[in-house]
Amino acid sequence: MSNPNQPPYMQNQPPGQPPYAPYAPPQGTQPYQQPYPGQYPQQGDATGGLIPYKNPLALISYYVGVASLIPCIGLVLALVSIVLAILGLRAAKQNPIISGRAHAWVGIALSLFSGFYHTAIIVFMVITANSR
Numbered sequence: 001m002s003n004p005n006q007p008p009y010m011q012n013q014p015p016g017q018p019p020y021a022p023y024a025p026p027q028g029t030q031p032y033q034q035p036y037p038g039q040y041p042q043q044g045d046a047t048g049g050l051i052p053y054k055n056p057l058a059l060i061s062y063y064v065g066v067a068s069l070i071p072c073i074g075l076v077l078a079l080v081s082i083v084l085a086i087l088g089l090r091a092a093k094q095n096p097i098i099s100g101r102a103h104a105w106v107g108i109a110l111s112l113f114s115g116f117y118h119t120a121i122i123v124f125m126v127i128t129a130n131s132r
Helices: 055-065 074-094 103-128
Strands: none
Touching: 055 074, 055 103, 074 103
């Protein structure tokens, strides 16, 4: 027996049953499960490409690569940035959803430039100090 005042999706409900809503998951299914620690979710999002917060190693490599341009501490920071970038690239290869490859490569490029620049300055200072 259907009631004309009920919505169409509830008209064929057996008596005594809770109402079925079209947006509710079917009964007997498991709700969304959170990923285990160390497990990344299997879907991307809109901000993952701009700021790879799911790949902190690549993001930190990028910032340390920029900081490696600072004189005096740049050579040490360049080495740290390269190591973090390699680890970030490995993480992105294992799970492509976390992205961050561009940040890791920029961190490597800045670190290499900074490393060569600081090494050239040190060599130049040593040569000019010995020529006096």
